[in-house]
Amino acid sequence: MAPLEDLERIYPIIDSDFRMFCASHGIFTDEDFLLHDLSALEAFAAPEKLKQGIKQIISIMESRQRPWLNGLELLEDAQLNKCTLSTGCERIDVLLQGGLREGHVTELVGPSCSGKTQVCLKAASHVARNSLGKVVYFDTGNSFSPKRIAQFLSLSSDASTAEFNKTVERVMRSIVCHSVFDIFTLLDMLRQLINNLKSQIDFQVRMLIIDSLSSLIAPVLGGGGAHGHALMVTAGFLLKEIAHEFNVCVVVTNHMVAGEAGISKPALGESWKSIPHVRLLLSKKYSTNGTCITILKHPYLVGISSSRLLTLGMLFIHCITVSLTTRY
Template sequence: MSPLEVLERDYPLIDSSFRMFCASHGIFTVQDFLVHDLYELEAFAERDYAQDKLKQGIAQMVSKIESQRRPWLNGLELLEDSQINKGTLSTGCERIDVLLQGGLREGHVTELVGPSSSGKTQICLKAASNVSRKYSGTVMYFDTGNSFSAKRIAQFLSQPSDPADIEVNKTVQRVMSSIVCHSIFDIFTLLDMLHQLMNNLKSQIGCQVRMLIIDSLSSLIAPILGGGGAHGHSLMLTAGFLLKELAHEHNLSVVVTNHMVAGEAGISKPALGESWKSIPHVRLLLSRYNAINGSCISILKHPYLAAGKTTEFMVR
């Protein structure tokens, strides 16, 4: 999240006095400003001796945020955008790739939702290994529950060859060096990392990023949604919009995992609620169908494919 102080050079009204006023209301970053009640903030400003300057600063902040919105696009522009650089990345699971007509689409946010042990993390690890092996660029892996397994990725890469084979070892070293894993345990660190990634991609710092995996996103967001307050909900939507912007602007394939929670009549449903449903472009439901690593995957939502299509698969 960008601290307010970095804006002062381009926006003089966002000076130390304005930032001190914001800090007194728990606002230290642009992100904090986005999720704050602006009517309430303006009401507090009116009680201050420097109310005119503070209200001008608030207006300048709003103007900056509004300027970041994307312009309107007509249908032809949207069609051209969907046809340019929106390829697919193979997951390494043939049946999943067939179901998705090629794999995970670049420029889209794909959500894997399912109960524990349904195969979400295994698909993430398999996709990370396969994308790093087959395509140029980096895979960013945000691990929120200590589920990342370098050993499991090495197993994917060495099958069915002898793990002691020299060429296999070279492949493992090359692939592992192109997977960048970060451990993230709270929503604020995630937002910081997403902003940092956005800035790096805009500045072309580092090599090309092809895929971003967050396993699991729901474990970061679910704890802040309790209590019925709007703050957690706003943080969730902000994270979602950032992921969509990263995917769209930089042609990334973004993959997030989401767990299941108990719903009405004991029927399980995806966590994060109804508001989250509009965020991912693609939602895939996973479930176990036997005890020997067998899973089932179904399309819940897809911009190009019919919902309800299903296939069975095993991650090997």
């Protein structure tokens, strides 16, 4: 995050007039800029020079990448930080050799009703119940279900009614759910979360879930404009920062769109594909009333054959179809 005045030395178009225009809209850094709707800003940016300044900052945000790390730094980070969190689903944990990894961004991609939200809810309930930390859940489509969380807890509990109710209350207090309906609000809340983690206000956060991320990003990508792409890159950058700097397990969901020859493919395009560390494809198998989970991308499991993954995925879903697919 760079103050706009620091950018003037490299980009003269970001001069005092442009900074005054930005300040009048509460924009003081390059990331503040991306929390605003571009069309609304351009409506106020009457002089062509102001519009050129807006395009210049978009270009800066598009080209931003994490600093390079040498091999030793990467090895030390992998050895120190990357613990796994169980999802509460034995077959998923077997598939991923332990579960979801802290410090990584994991993407669940698949068509509607393939089980993405159910996996998110199951993982949230299990982490909140068994780890000393919070789960932050950004709900973009009113899919978060406290009743479903309670049902997952009941499936693995043999405690008395009073003890079970205490467990449910404790778990619910550990899951912080926010409704988010546009990309600008999401970026604002991610920055707020980073500030809280830095100041140790929310230093016990173990997992961040965004269900679904693509529903917020896809609308701003329409038309192939640079602004939408910059917003997507910024969201990815912030998610990776949260995962890496604060050792948080980040889970996002993504939907499918029609590709060439009508073949479905993950939404958000090729640029997004490089952002998640792990990509899991969930596909519905109506013949077995279940879902197949396949690893599309994983930094540590590249040696596992696709046929093995298919078998594990189908076994997992076959065993827990009822607990994942029941809806309210």
